[in-house]
Structure formats: C-alpha cells, structure tokens
Amino acid sequence: AQTVTQSQPEMSVQEAETVTLSCTYDTSESDYYLFWYKQPPSRQMILVIRQEAYKQQNATENRFSVNFQKAAKSFSLKISDSQLGDAAMYFCAYNTGANSKLTFGKGITLSVRP
Amino acid sequence: DAGVIQSPRHEVTEMGQEVTLRCKPISGHNSLFWYRQTMMRGLELLIYFNNNVPIDDSGMPEDRFSAKMPNASFSTLKIQPSEPRDSAVYFCASSQGGKGQPQHFGDGTRLSIL
Numbered sequence: 001a002q003t004v005t006q007s008q009p010e011m012s013v014q015e016a017e018t019v020t021l022s023c024t025y026d027t028s029e030s031d032y033y034l035f036w037y038k039q040p041p042s043r044q045m046i047l048v049i050r051q052e053a054y055k056q057q058n059a060t061e062n063r064f065s066v067n068f069q070k071a072a073k074s075f076s077l078k079i080s081d082s083q084l085g086d087a088a089m090y091f092c093a094y095n096t097g098a099n100s101k102l103t104f105g106k107g108i109t110l111s112v113r114p
Numbered sequence: 115d116a117g118v119i120q121s122p123r124h125e126v127t128e129m130g131q132e133v134t135l136r137c138k139p140i141s142g143h144n145s146l147f148w149y150r151q152t153m154m155r156g157l158e159l160l161i162y163f164n165n166n167v168p169i170d171d172s173g174m175p176e177d178r179f180s181a182k183m184p185n186a187s188f189s190t191l192k193i194q195p196s197e198p199r200d201s202a203v204y205f206c207a208s209s210q211g212g213k214g215q216p217q218h219f220g221d222g223t224r225l226s227i228l
Contacts, residue, residue, distance in 0.1 A: 033214040045219035100209040104157045
C-alpha cells in the first residue's frame with residue numbers, strides 16, 4: 001500500500017525568508033504523480049504544485065518549487081520569499097493507478113512571522 | 115469558471131436527524147470524490163465515483179453513510195441517523211479522471227451534530 005509521510009507537524013518561517021516542507025512516500029510503482037495542496041484558515045484546499053515522477057526536472061510555480069528525489073522517495077516543497085498569506089496547512093499527496101485517487105499525508109502547519 | 119460547489123456551507127443538527135450534503139462538480143470532470151476531515155483522523159477518502167459509478171466506497175465508515183451520483187453534475191452524501199462523532203468538515207472534489215489529474219476541491223461543509 002502506498003503511504004505518504006509528513007513527519008514535521010509544524011514549522012515556522014520569518015516573512016521574506018525561505019522554508020522547506022518535507023514529504024516522503026513509499027511505493028513500488030514507477031509511474032506516479034505527486035502534489036502539494038495548501039489549506040488556509042478559510043479551509044479551502046488549493047492545489048499548489050504537481051510533479052510527474054517520470055520528469056527529472058523539478059516543478060516550479062512562482063515562489064513555490066519542489067525538490068523531487070525519486071531514489072530517496074522524497075518530495076519537499078520550497079517556499080521562497082515567504083508571505084503572511086502563505087500561513088496554512090500544507091498536504092503532500094500521491095497518485096498512481098488508472099484514476100486520480102489521491103493518498104494524502106497528515107499535513108504540516110506553517111506559520112509566518114511578520 | 116465555476117469551481118466545485120458544495121452546499122450547505124455549515125450544518126448544525128441534532129443527533130438522529132438525517133443529513134444530506136450536496137456537491138456540484140466542475141463541468142466536464144468525470145471523477146468525483148467525497149472526503150471527511152477531522153483533527154484526529156486528518157483527511158479521509160470516503161468514496162469516489164467515475165462516470166457517475168461508485169468505484170471505491172471502502173472509506174465509508176458504516177451503513178449510516180450513503181452516497182449517490184444520479185448524473186454528471188450532482189452528487190449527495192447522506193448520513194442517517196447522524197451521530198455526534200460524525201461532526202467534521204466534508205469535502206467534495208472533482209477531476210478530469212485518469213492518472214495524474216489534479217483534484218479540485220469545494221469549500222467544504224462544516225457539519226456539527228449536537
């Protein structure tokens with residue numbers, strides 16, 4: 001069974017600094033997809049970034065980028081120039097199979113200090 | 115474009131009552147997912163549909179829970195009879211289906227059973 005592990009329950013970052021959120025996963029598949037979702041206090045679940053396992057290039061979306069280490073089964077999210085609006089819970093998720101079913105980690109709460 | 119629409123946004127009712135949560139997926143999406151989120155258990159997948167057909171309902175906690183998708187633009191999650199332990203935020207999400215497609219979430223329904 002696939003599992004997604006986010007071992008850090010909480011992290012804090014100073015505004016304008018960079019922070020990295022960790023995620024590891026366990027799978028025997030070779031073709032899969034990884035996602036980061038953001039859940040602010042408003043409770044919306046917002047897609048942040050997506051990575052295809054067959055692509056070596058790390059995905060980037062503006063201030064958000066990933067460090068995808070396939071051999072280590074690691075998928076961390078880097079947030080550059082942190083802003084107050086980045087304060088939220090962040091979930092790592094994994095997808096394989098013939099459908100878009102996701103397996104989520106337990107999430108990490110990020111706070112941003114002004 | 116309209117996102118996933120859930121109603122009601124909040125629901126407060128007494129235990130033993132029937133509760134019906136509603137979801138309208140994004141037009142053109144053929145996969146629909148129902149999740150439950152609690153502090154203790156995190157985000158749990160309850161059931162998902164592909165082309166209006168339930169594919170995996172292994173996450174449905176017990177017979178008091180039922181879900182239907184009578185057409186491509188509407189789904190319901192029903193709890194009868196409701197219990198205080200059903201109190202949670204319930205999310206509906208949709209995707210285009212197929213491996214790697216991201217899920218798009220509604221704003222969720224906060225359910226409180228007194």
